Amino acid sequence: MKKVQLSENLSLSAVVQGFWRLDGWNMTPDELVKFMHGCIERGVTTFDTAEIYGDTVVESLMGEAFAKDPTIRDQIELVSKTGIYKHDGFGYYNTTYDRILQSCHESLERLHTDHLDLYLIHREDPLLNPWDTAKALKKLKADGLVREVGVSNFDPYKFDGLNKAMEGQLVTNQIEWNPLCFEHFNSGMIDYLTFNKIHPMIWSPLAGGRIFKGEDEVGKKAYAKIAEIAERHNVEPATIIYAWIMYHPVGAIPLVGSSKLERLDLAIKALDVKLEQYEWFEIYAASGQQQIR
């Protein structure tokens, strides 16, 4: 599997397995260990999680698997995120120095590991104080608890502010992008990352499965075009979506959210698909949200 280099110290597999939905997969610890080995055997060595997933349950389940089979941890790059909390069920953000340090220690404990390979600020906190947050992220790096740091769901202003406070050490922005979602094209984030040679990680590349459900007009329109292109290339529609994301010069890394290894294979297969330039635009315009003038 191709690797994508985020920094001198860290490369991720070109396809990443996401574990957000793990608490709904009903896997036994043994089944989860087997699933993780299935990813590694395929070269998908980067695993994505967050402290808020399943209200911390997802990190605990992953940690159980790492404890059960200690060979796994050394074979993967482990990504987690911080900054979202709940108070009596009410979700809010906290990206202050003390909270980040506490969260990181708690995540490491739940995950049964002594370091994270990549640690992300999960969402753009309206109360973000870039200098305070940067101080915490620098300390975690200096203490060897995280190898690299980045953000998720940041707009260009917040990314630039925190990256300046970090002296340019942010290595990624994990953002949503799929044939139904163009937020980060429209905000200029994709251009910013392309110019600065920062590779984004892409969440919900299949729109969380919505694109296959045929439940809304936007999804139906996009799916019809993607299915037509998939037939031309003799692959599954999902493969075409991953190929479309990886076609862009920004060098994006899709996160697969499925519980099924055969669906992970559909993403890996995309590394061999070469779309035509006009096909990229066919998908860009398919849902009717983006105009080609």
Ligand SMILES: NC(=O)c1ccc[n+]([C@@H]2O[C@H](COP(=O)([O-])OP(=O)(O)OC[C@H]3O[C@@H](n4cnc5c(N)ncnc54)[C@H](OP(=O)(O)O)[C@@H]3O)[C@@H](O)[C@H]2O)c1
């Ligand atoms: N940074 C953030 O704010 C953020 C937010 C959301 C997610 N993430 C990360 O990104 C990862 C991926 O996100 P995601 O789970 O939304 O990704 P996704 O791949 O867009 O969606 C996965 C969902 O789609 C379903 N699916 C896949 N192929 C399908 C098909 N052919 N037909 C019908 N359903 C299909 C899967 O079900 P099956 O399991 O049955 O295949 C699963 O429920 C997460 O695991 C997480 O690590 C990050």
